[in-house]
Amino acid sequence: xxxxxxxxxxxxxxxxxxxxxxxxxxxxxxxxxxxxxxxxxxxxxxxxxxxxxxxxxxxxxxxxxxxxxxxxxxxxxxxxxxxxxxxxxxxxxxxxxxxxxxxxxxxxxxxxxxxxxxxxxxxxxxxxxxxxxxxxxxxxxxxxxxxxxxxxxxxxxxxxxxxxxxxxxxxxxxxxxxxxxxxxxxxxxxxxxxxxxxxxxxxxxxxxxxxxxxxxxxxxxxxxxxxxxxxxxxxxxxxxxxxxxxxxxxxxxxxxxxxxxxxxxxxxxxxxxxxxxxxxxxxxxxxxxxx
Numbered sequence: 001x002x003x004x005x006x007x008x009x010x011x012x013x014x015x016x017x018x019x020x021x022x023x024x025x026x027x028x029x030x031x032x033x034x035x036x037x038x039x040x041x042x043x044x045x046x047x048x049x050x051x052x053x054x055x056x057x058x059x060x061x062x063x064x065x066x067x068x069x070x071x072x073x074x075x076x077x078x079x080x081x082x083x084x085x086x087x088x089x090x091x092x093x094x095x096x097x098x099x100x101x102x103x104x105x106x107x108x109x110x111x112x113x114x115x116x117x118x119x120x121x122x123x124x125x126x127x128x129x130x131x132x133x134x135x136x137x138x139x140x141x142x143x144x145x146x147x148x149x150x151x152x153x154x155x156x157x158x159x160x161x162x163x164x165x166x167x168x169x170x171x172x173x174x175x176x177x178x179x180x181x182x183x184x185x186x187x188x189x190x191x192x193x194x195x196x197x198x199x200x201x202x203x204x205x206x207x208x209x210x211x212x213x214x215x216x217x218x219x220x221x222x223x224x225x226x227x228x229x230x231x232x233x234x235x236x237x238x239x240x241x242x243x244x245x246x247x248x249x250x251x252x253x254x255x256x257x258x259x260x261x262x263x264x265x266x267x268x269x270x271x272x273x274x275x276x277x278x279x280x281x282x283x284x285x286x287x288x289x290x291x
Contacts, residue, residue, distance in 0.1 A: 009118070010042045016049030016106075020067060023050065027074040034078045034112065041115035043122075044080055047092075047107050047134060052082060058090065059102030080110035083139070086279045087126035087288065091135040107137045123279065152188040155195070157244035160237060167194045201242040208235045 012030060017023050034042060050071040057063040075082075090103035109124045116122075119141045129135040158164045171190035175183045212231050215223055280288045 008040060009115070010037055010040050012042065012044040012046075014044060014046040014048060016047060018049045020050075023071065024074065027078065031074075031078045034080075038079075038112075039114065041118040042112045043115050043139070044078075044110040045108070045137070045139070049106055051104055051106065052108075056090075056105040057103070059094075059104075060100045061102070075110060078110075079112045081113070081116060083109040083111055083122055083124045085124045085126045085137070088129070088135060089126075091126055091129070091137060093129070093133055095133055107134060109137065109139050152192060154191075155245065156248050157201075157241040158191070158195070160241050160244065161198070164194075167191065201238055201245070204238045205235065205242070208238065 012033070014026070014030065017026060030044065051057055051063060051068060052072050052075070054063040054065060054068065085105075085108070090105050091107040092104050094102045096102070107126075109122075111119075111122070121142055123140050125138045125140070127136045127138055167190065168187065171187045172183060174190075175186045178186070208231055212228060212235070215228050215231070282288055
């Protein structure tokens, strides 16, 4: 295991034990290192000599689910996410083409939450396997995915805005004589324009907190308790909007139960967005289309 320092970011280059005898020792060292630098973005790369899913192996012998489960626990203990890949699914083969070869995804990039927040556009590519039995892997930190057209999506937090119902009613009545599909089209346009007039919830929270702070800096007697209570109510309402925004994007059952807007919440959203990104299509002849 070696480390390279890139200003305020860390890279771990790992070669895993192919015999699985020193795997736990290696990952204990990695975990100790990660704990020391837990506040820095860390990426972990290399031939890890382990797979993280039974689908990552193809060959005459099935994958060992116990070994996979143990390895996944070691990776999670370090707080790492798998950054996924583009290109061929397997990065290693034993090249026994005369009989039945084995293919596995042994090479990968892992990263901690701070890395995902600092470099959210990191894209990993499994390159062609040439003379070696391993495929080289490449990570591009500032990859620019193609911009997708913005389709209209209803936001649940709009229901918490006081003027939402009036805006929707006005738009609906304005196109009352039009066919239904046109009414919904114009409603979407009006709501999109209305949405753009709303300041960011983070800015709203910052402004409310500053007002509360100014009040609380005054001596106790001149403080206006009724204004402070109103500001506290506005703060809770704005927090509810922000939570509704992130819950709708994560779409998990536990988020419905009122989990607050934590950093783990944001990390889960980043992971889901990465998983849902389509970077290429495989053609019938086995080649890839990326444009």
